[in-house]
Amino acid sequence: MKHxxxxxxxxxxxxxxxxxxxxxxPNPAKLDLGVGVYKDAQGLTPIPRAVKLxxxxxxxxxxxxxxxxxxxxxxxxxxxxxLVLGKGSPLLADGRAGATQTPGGTGALRLAGDFIAHxxxxxxxxxxxxxxxxxxxxxxxAGLRVKxxxxxxxxxxxxxxxxxxxxxxxPAGDVVLLHACCHNPTGFDLDQDDWRRVLEVIKARExxxxxxxxxxxxxxxxxxxxxxxxxxxxxxxxxxITSSCSKNFGLYRERTGALIVCAHDAEKLTDVRSQLASxxxxxxxxxxxxGAAVVATILGDAELKALWQDELDAMRRRVAELxxxxxxxxxPHGLHxxxxxxxxxxxxxxxxxxxxxxxxxxxxxxxxYLVGSGRANVAGIDANRIDDLAxxxxxxxxx
Ligand code: LMR
Numbered sequence: 051m052k053h054x055x056x057x058x059x060x061x062x063x064x065x066x067x068x069x070x071x072x073x074x075x076p077n078p079a080k081l082d083l084g085v086g087v088y089k090d091a092q093g094l095t096p097i098p099r100a101v102k103l104x105x106x107x108x109x110x111x112x113x114x115x116x117x118x119x120x121x122x123x124x125x126x127x128x129x130x131x132x133l134v135l136g137k138g139s140p141l142l143a144d145g146r147a148g149a150t151q152t153p154g155g156t157g158a159l160r161l162a163g164d165f166i167a168h169x170x171x172x173x174x175x176x177x178x179x180x181x182x183x184x185x186x187x188x189x190x191x192a193g194l195r196v197k198x199x200x201x202x203x204x205x206x207x208x209x210x211x212x213x214x215x216x217x218x219x220x221p222a223g224d225v226v227l228l229h230a231c232c233h234n235p236t237g238f239d240l241d242q243d244d245w246r247r248v249l250e251v252i253k254a255r256e257x258x259x260x261x262x263x264x265x266x267x268x269x270x271x272x273x274x275x276x277x278x279x280x281x282x283x284x285x286x287x288x289x290x291i292t293s294s295c296s297k298n299f300g301l302y303r304e305r306t307g308a309l310i311v312c313a314h315d316a317e318k319l320t321d322v323r324s325q326l327a328s329x330x331x332x333x334x335x336x337x338x339x340x341g342a343a344v345v346a347t348i349l350g351d352a353e354l355k356a357l358w359q360d361e362l363d364a365m366r367r368r369v370a371e372l373x374x375x376x377x378x379x380x381x382p383h384g385l386h387x388x389x390x391x392x393x394x395x396x397x398x399x400x401x402x403x404x405x406x407x408x409x410x411x412x413x414x415x416x417x418x419y420l421v422g423s424g425r426a427n428v429a430g431i432d433a434n435r436i437d438d439l440a441x442x443x444x445x446x447x448x449x
Pocket of ligand 1: 065066084085086087182184234
């Protein structure tokens, strides 16, 4: 008997598959605007100096490789929760918020999905349309029913009114996933007034927000990007937040993140956390230690933290400059109006509005890699080749 005979082949991941296709492309002029990783002026995804220094310290001081426990590294959890919720957060002072370390932000999302499926049964999770494709599959795999609220329409514009109108009809108790900043894949974010309006609907409908916070520091700054998270945390009795250290600490492959739970009191937080540890035990047992130890070392040391913040600021500034540079480079082709939104947005991603055919032509004719949805990782642009990129875009837009 051939046990695997009935196993069908599934298509590769639409985002990670691009990384492989890009690596295999022999064209020296290739450009990777696919997977969401930051790239420097040399086209490398650097290890921040603060991370290198922290790693050196850890190598010298680490005395054990024993398990870190169900919630992970306690120092990491406490420092990361403070970074997310703010230094003076009353939730932290009252013991109403706690972080469970997870393998990356994706692990945090999966843990949240399993928690909802096990402990809050029959709740639907509502995702923005569009959203990161893994949100769709991950929550379905966790056993949740997935529905959508409108976010960015076919005209490639943020439609806050449609979003709010749709959320106003979501059944009480359902879960709503929101992107704290740097919306993936569109790059369109809510402004502060929009967030306040969304909060009112969430309160009125008694919904549970799950805020995906994967890009803290890549939008307007570490504190500024936490606006919605902190607004919701202070106004609502309960909240789930997934935090990722992949991008802001450059720790992508170290799989470092956390699920932060805010509960209405410390007792209930302990109940929820007991469930999370139990669910995590069946997912990954205990989380990987290294990345979290690096983050804890940096956030726990004033000098390393200042260095890291400078490096993060530089990454954010570079992406903002690339955004403006691309729109300027499109001007001679008469395309600057069409793509003007790219310069106004923040973070790594922009929905370009390019069609799947245009994206395919960019890849086949120019070795420029974007996600099929037309999402570009602006952080992947080579500033020295921005005119070539603009020319390639103009070519596929012209025909
Ligand atoms: C992306 O959206 O490109 C990143 O978040 C990487 C990933 O895991 O998909």
